[in-house]
Amino acid sequence: MTDVPLSITEAAAAMRAGDLTSTELTAAVLARADAHDGALGTYLARFDEQALAAAALADSELADGIDRGPLQGIPLGIKDIIAAAEGPTTANSLVLDREWGAGKDAPVVARLRSAGAVITGKVTTMEFACGAPDPAKPFPLPRNPWDTDTWPGGSSSGTGSGVAAGFFLGGLGTDTGGSIRLPSAFCGITGLMPTFGRVPKSGCAPLGYSLDHIGPMARTAEDCASMLQVLAGYHASDPDCADLPVPDYSTGLVPGSLEGKRIGVDRVHHFPEGADPAVAPSFDAAVSVLEGLGASVVEVVLPYYDEMLAADMVTMGGEALAYHLPDMRTRWEDFFLGTRRMVAQGALLSGADFVQAQRVRRVALRALGSLFETVDMVAVPTASTGATHYDDMAGGELDVGKVFGLIHTPYWDSVGNPALVMPMGFTAEGLPLSLQLAGRHFDEVTLLGAGYGYQQATDWHRRVPAMVADAVAA
Amino acid sequence: MTTDISTFTDEATVRTLLAAAGIPATEDEILKFTEDYPRLRGMVDLLHAVPEARYEAPGLLFDPTPTFAEWG
Numbered sequence: 001m002t003d004v005p006l007s008i009t010e011a012a013a014a015m016r017a018g019d020l021t022s023t024e025l026t027a028a029v030l031a032r033a034d035a036h037d038g039a040l041g042t043y044l045a046r047f048d049e050q051a052l053a054a055a056a057l058a059d060s061e062l063a064d065g066i067d068r069g070p071l072q073g074i075p076l077g078i079k080d081i082i083a084a085a086e087g088p089t090t091a092n093s094l095v096l097d098r099e100w101g102a103g104k105d106a107p108v109v110a111r112l113r114s115a116g117a118v119i120t121g122k123v124t125t126m127e128f129a130c131g132a133p134d135p136a137k138p139f140p141l142p143r144n145p146w147d148t149d150t151w152p153g154g155s156s157s158g159t160g161s162g163v164a165a166g167f168f169l170g171g172l173g174t175d176t177g178g179s180i181r182l183p184s185a186f187c188g189i190t191g192l193m194p195t196f197g198r199v200p201k202s203g204c205a206p207l208g209y210s211l212d213h214i215g216p217m218a219r220t221a222e223d224c225a226s227m228l229q230v231l232a233g234y235h236a237s238d239p240d241c242a243d244l245p246v247p248d249y250s251t252g253l254v255p256g257s258l259e260g261k262r263i264g265v266d267r268v269h270h271f272p273e274g275a276d277p278a279v280a281p282s283f284d285a286a287v288s289v290l291e292g293l294g295a296s297v298v299e300v301v302l303p304y305y306d307e308m309l310a311a312d313m314v315t316m317g318g319e320a321l322a323y324h325l326p327d328m329r330t331r332w333e334d335f336f337l338g339t340r341r342m343v344a345q346g347a348l349l350s351g352a353d354f355v356q357a358q359r360v361r362r363v364a365l366r367a368l369g370s371l372f373e374t375v376d377m378v379a380v381p382t383a384s385t386g387a388t389h390y391d392d393m394a395g396g397e398l399d400v401g402k403v404f405g406l407i408h409t410p411y412w413d414s415v416g417n418p419a420l421v422m423p424m425g426f427t428a429e430g431l432p433l434s435l436q437l438a439g440r441h442f443d444e445v446t447l448l449g450a451g452y453g454y455q456q457a458t459d460w461h462r463r464v465p466a467m468v469a470d471a472v473a474a
Numbered sequence: 475m476t477t478d479i480s481t482f483t484d485e486a487t488v489r490t491l492l493a494a495a496g497i498p499a500t501e502d503e504i505l506k507f508t509e510d511y512p513r514l515r516g517m518v519d520l521l522h523a524v525p526e527a528r529y530e531a532p533g534l535l536f537d538p539t540p541t542f543a544e545w546g
Binding site: 083105106110202210235236304307309310313321325328329344347359360361362363365 | 487488491492494495496497498499503506507510511514517518520521522524526527530531532533534537540541543544545546
């Protein structure tokens with residue numbers, strides 16, 4: 001079996017050096033999924049035939065001197081709330097009309113295809129990006145390749161587990177309260193939630209219209225930069241899409257990317273009781289690395305922290321219920337238990353509550369803007385726990401208080417700033433831990449540059465789960 | 475004459491609001507929504523208690539001249 005390069009960047013280099021073809025790479029990752037996906041539940045639908053055809057086309061184009069960039073010939077997975085032409089989108093649900101988006105590519109998928117990427121299939125998500133796995137429903141239970149008794153996180157569960165297990169070298173996730181960053185953290189990979197509106201979200205089943213972000217999940221910050229370069233940019237079909245120039249994200253991926261950067265650390269909100277004991281020392285070690293690379297570190301307090309968590313919940317409650325209410329009235333029992341709990345609580349909120357959340361979001365944006373005049377980015381742990389054990393998710397529901405009190409992602413959805421997460425160590429049980437860097441709106445260049453610098457100085461992102469370690473060219 | 479709203483129980487509030495929305499939650503689910511309601515309400519009241527928001531405009535804007543375009 002062909003050794004699979006660890007990253008998009010390495011695979012792209014190998015293809016251009018003549019050491020690897022896309023066909024070989026694609027066949028190898030599909031074979032790996034054949035061998036291991038029974039234990040992981042990553043895929044909902046595989047597009048083997050179409051993927052191999054796309055791989056062959058990528059190979060022939062490269063041979064003819066047609067170079068579409070680093071994603072050419074690279075196998076990628078797509079979260080199954082995003083439309084892809086090969087097959088229907090399910091949103092991991094019995095409820096979504098299978099005709100929705102049928103035969104069409106969401107703009108993000110179309111952009112990946114234009115860049116020569118190989119779409120290998122649609123992967124597991126929490127139902128409609130919010131419902132915890134429900135064993136009573138006819139969908140695979142997603143499992144974490146680091147410990148299959150644990151959850152890979154969500155809602156972009158399959159993208160996280162698939163990249164970690166090497167079923168594809170990158171993938172698309174979405175993030176409304178943490179759904180790119182949490183599975184990236186739990187699966188030991190790198191994920192980027194771009195600025196709200198940086199990437200078009202049309203062709204994606206919505207969870208929160210003013211909170212949803214589509215973004216890349218991959219092995220490294222450099223890989224995420226390559227993917228963002230293709231994904232970013234205005235699309236008229238998304239009313240929230242920013243009509244702003246797309247910079248060259250590779251300009252930040254240089255030596256010295258952290259020299260002179262000012263990093264704020266919030267220790268007030270991110271080290272709760274019940275945190276895994278490995279989080280604090282791993283985080284402090286990560287911050288020391290950033291300082292060693294030339295950054296200066298100051299203590300900060302994120303403004304309106306509790307209010308932004310509330311704003312995320314209230315906003316999502318109203319926006320999600322508006323979308324789902326017709327089906328919830330008539331197909332209640334077809335929804336996952338967790339989806340019902342998460343979405344129906346929107347009925348317990350008033351219109352005034354929703355509008356107030358939007359007013360407080362603006363208040364927080366004013367204050368955060370002032371903070372970002374004093375720092376270039378904020379560093380915090382992504383979560384104060386390793387991957388959740390399935391014992392804490394009995395009956396298809398998360399123990400919300402226990403799990404979400406230890407997750408530090410929703411703040412950034414409420415304010416729309418970009419946030420990059422990267423592996424920073426392990427718990428005593430061998431579960432990945434993750435560093436989160438958040439930056440100014442539309443300043444992904446600085447953020448990705450910081451991530452690149454951190455990953456040049458560390459190797460946490462190169463660790464792979466034991467179940468697939470034998471076939472990785474690490 | 476105002477109403478003494480303290481006489482309304484969380485369970486009654488939850489049942490009424492779910493019914494008004496047409497959501498056929500099970501008895502077990504209604505119990506769980508009721509148990510969680512004080513936490514939910516507390517989070518919402520936190521937002522209503524932000525003094526700096528008193529005269530602030532909402533972060534979501536209405537565009538009377540939108541661009542209409544399809545995807546796919």
